[in-house]
Amino acid sequence: MIEVAELTKRYAGHTAIKNLSFTVRKGEIVGLLGPNGAGKSTTMRILSCFMPATSGTARVAGLDVFSQANEVRRQIGYMPENNPLHQDMRVREYLKFRARLKGLSRVRSRDRVDVVLQQCGLKDVSKKIIGQLSKGYKQRVGLADALVHEPALIILDEPTIGLDPNQIRSVRQLIKELGKQHTVLISTHILPEVEMTCSRVLIMRHGKILAADSPENLQSRMDKGTHIRAEILAPLADLQASLESMGNVEQFDIAPCEGDYLLCSLTGSEGADLREEVFEMVKEKGWKLRDLSRSRYSLEDIYVRVTRQEEEPN
Amino acid sequence: MQPFFTLTRRELGAYFVSLTGYVIITVSLFLIGLSFYTIVSKLQAESTPLPITELFYITPFFWLVLLLSAPIITMRVFSLEHSTGTFETLMTTPISDWQVVMAKFTASLVFYMVMWLPLLGCLAAIRYVTRDPSSMDPNIVGTTFLGIFLLGCLYMSMGCFASSVTKSQMIAAMLSLAIGLSLFILTFLGEQLPMEKGWAVATLNHMSMLEHMQDFSRGVIDSRAVIYYLSATGFFLFLTYRVVESRRWK
Numbered sequence: 001m002i003e004v005a006e007l008t009k010r011y012a013g014h015t016a017i018k019n020l021s022f023t024v025r026k027g028e029i030v031g032l033l034g035p036n037g038a039g040k041s042t043t044m045r046i047l048s049c050f051m052p053a054t055s056g057t058a059r060v061a062g063l064d065v066f067s068q069a070n071e072v073r074r075q076i077g078y079m080p081e082n083n084p085l086h087q088d089m090r091v092r093e094y095l096k097f098r099a100r101l102k103g104l105s106r107v108r109s110r111d112r113v114d115v116v117l118q119q120c121g122l123k124d125v126s127k128k129i130i131g132q133l134s135k136g137y138k139q140r141v142g143l144a145d146a147l148v149h150e151p152a153l154i155i156l157d158e159p160t161i162g163l164d165p166n167q168i169r170s171v172r173q174l175i176k177e178l179g180k181q182h183t184v185l186i187s188t189h190i191l192p193e194v195e196m197t198c199s200r201v202l203i204m205r206h207g208k209i210l211a212a213d214s215p216e217n218l219q220s221r222m223d224k225g226t227h228i229r230a231e232i233l234a235p236l237a238d239l240q241a242s243l244e245s246m247g248n249v250e251q252f253d254i255a256p257c258e259g260d261y262l263l264c265s266l267t268g269s270e271g272a273d274l275r276e277e278v279f280e281m282v283k284e285k286g287w288k289l290r291d292l293s294r295s296r297y298s299l300e301d302i303y304v305r306v307t308r309q310e311e312e313p314n
Numbered sequence: 315m316q317p318f319f320t321l322t323r324r325e326l327g328a329y330f331v332s333l334t335g336y337v338i339i340t341v342s343l344f345l346i347g348l349s350f351y352t353i354v355s356k357l358q359a360e361s362t363p364l365p366i367t368e369l370f371y372i373t374p375f376f377w378l379v380l381l382l383s384a385p386i387i388t389m390r391v392f393s394l395e396h397s398t399g400t401f402e403t404l405m406t407t408p409i410s411d412w413q414v415v416m417a418k419f420t421a422s423l424v425f426y427m428v429m430w431l432p433l434l435g436c437l438a439a440i441r442y443v444t445r446d447p448s449s450m451d452p453n454i455v456g457t458t459f460l461g462i463f464l465l466g467c468l469y470m471s472m473g474c475f476a477s478s479v480t481k482s483q484m485i486a487a488m489l490s491l492a493i494g495l496s497l498f499i500l501t502f503l504g505e506q507l508p509m510e511k512g513w514a515v516a517t518l519n520h521m522s523m524l525e526h527m528q529d530f531s532r533g534v535i536d537s538r539a540v541i542y543y544l545s546a547t548g549f550f551l552f553l554t555y556r557v558v559e560s561r562r563w564k
Binding site for chain 2: 045048049050051052070071073074076078079080081082084085086087088089097098100101102103145
């Protein structure tokens, strides 16, 4: 659906993206993840034909974004950052205007506006003035606008920014729903959002892609050794000795926690799952165990590690 | 063409759903009314051989309406879209840059012409009171409105250009007022220069709006004036187009 090759965009004085290459297949929900200024919005603006790249090519549905801009625009539903809307229009009127602007016939635009009003839960506010709506509703109006011409690809730039937790949840749900019929490219710097909604993640920084994979694969790639957390009631010296004698433990740490329990954090050597061994050990010694769990790298850890690795050589 | 008409309708609608449109119309109605009052009180003192429309344009209120309304009508067309970010949503729909420029220009021009309609009412009132058919000669009224239309083309295109270069409506209004006022003042500059034949005087006279309007309000269509306004309008629209297009320069 999207093929980007060697894309570079230079603004006066600095380079926003450098030799960016990636592809997005049909039906995927892809998240562009990166700190502010990583080049996410620039990439999206180029894909949506708002401005051209300095060099390189980008194709959407097989069409070049620069030379076939109008055809590409028909294929894309784009919601820019901060979701700009005409504050003085009413919801239905605005969507009708947008549908007509995107070339839909009078009858078809009326039908489509009804469909997207339903789809985005805007039926109740269709006659209200956009400027008077809450932020959550405005965001849905933006989404409805992106959907109104039935685009094959939907590009959303930070769709949940500035919303309260409930609104974020409903917008995410909506995006997930969209993923069933459309290809979706969203950008964000909120990690759980990507974890919850996306099937693939592109981590960007300084205009380059640092990592690209599904959230699960990224996690397992980072999970060289597993982390175990156990709360054990035992004499400190004995526990220390037992852990030292355990075979697969790469490193461990013991700290007191509430009650008289000791909190042990263990890192196993590659691939080893220490949970059974810990349980056996406790059972054998007759200690007490009240918590035993494996912690995985969260996407947040991955993100921090990937972006740090990038910084270190500099 | 569909996107063009859709956008024109929306732009025109924007004047009438908000208060701005009505404020502009009210103020210009007040000024036109004031000039009507001035004319009527002068006519009571003495009769005049001049057509009524010429008397209208001689009053300073006529020029005040033109010079003040143009920046206010056009200041929002691009600046507002730039500052709210809707420019981005607009330019990612299948609409060409020319269509955007022309739609915004057309909408402001139509609004400007609607604003001038009360002038017809004033003329009709004089016709009704004096019972003199020559006071509302359709040809003279037609050429007067042609003159108003051509001046409007120039000032609206100027305003669109001023609005396209800045995010601030305030700056856009001041910029278009500055350009508009300078062009207007050139007329007086031409009058002040010694009447020797020279290209400078000839050029300034050629650009004299007062003289053009005098012709139009007498029922004279001077093709030089028509070409002057149309080409100047084209020039400013082209500049606007280049500004809109500039985001795509690599």
